[in-house]
Amino acid sequence: MVTSQDKQRLEDLVAVAAVSDHRTRGDLNGLLEELQRAAVDAKDVPTDVITMNSRADMLDLDSGETITFTLVFPPDAHIEKGKISVLGADWRTDALLSRARRVRVERGRRLRRMKVTKVDYQPEAAV
Numbered sequence: 001m002v003t004s005q006d007k008q009r010l011e012d013l014v015a016v017a018a019v020s021d022h023r024t025r026g027d028l029n030g031l032l033e034e035l036q037r038a039a040v041d042a043k044d045v046p047t048d049v050i051t052m053n054s055r056a057d058m059l060d061l062d063s064g065e066t067i068t069f070t071l072v073f074p075p076d077a078h079i080e081k082g083k084i085s086v087l088g089a090d091w092r093t094d095a096l097l098s099r100a101r102r103v104r105v106e107r108g109r110r111l112r113r114m115k116v117t118k119v120d121y122q123p124e125a126a127v
Contacts (some may be wrong), residue, residue, distance in 0.1 A: 013066075051122055052073065
């Protein structure tokens with residue numbers, strides 16, 4: 001689910017990334033599919049949905065590891081601080097922008113089965 005404001009920013013970002021180095025553009029097809037869905041007003045986003053700048057916890061269903069992350073735009077990404085770019089080359093982050101609670105995340109060359117367990121912060125809900 002994408003807010004109207006974030007949809008425009010993400011469409012601009014995808015347009016630039018589509019012509020850049022393929023190693024830095026992440027999974028654009030999945031993100032483009034998510035952007036094709038209707039954008040919603042920020043006030044209409046359910047509080048359990050991950051949106052841009054949301055902080056959430058995911059459980060790795062294979063290792064049991066919990067990962068806390070914030071989904072951010074590329075300039076704000078800092079993997080050591082848990083800030084994952086929406087165009088992350090290692091993470092299929094487009095799946096996080098949906099209401100899906102179970103996602104398959106490609107991290108490096110490893111496919112991980114993850115479950116979103118909690119949305120700690122969502123900007124739209126904080127207003």
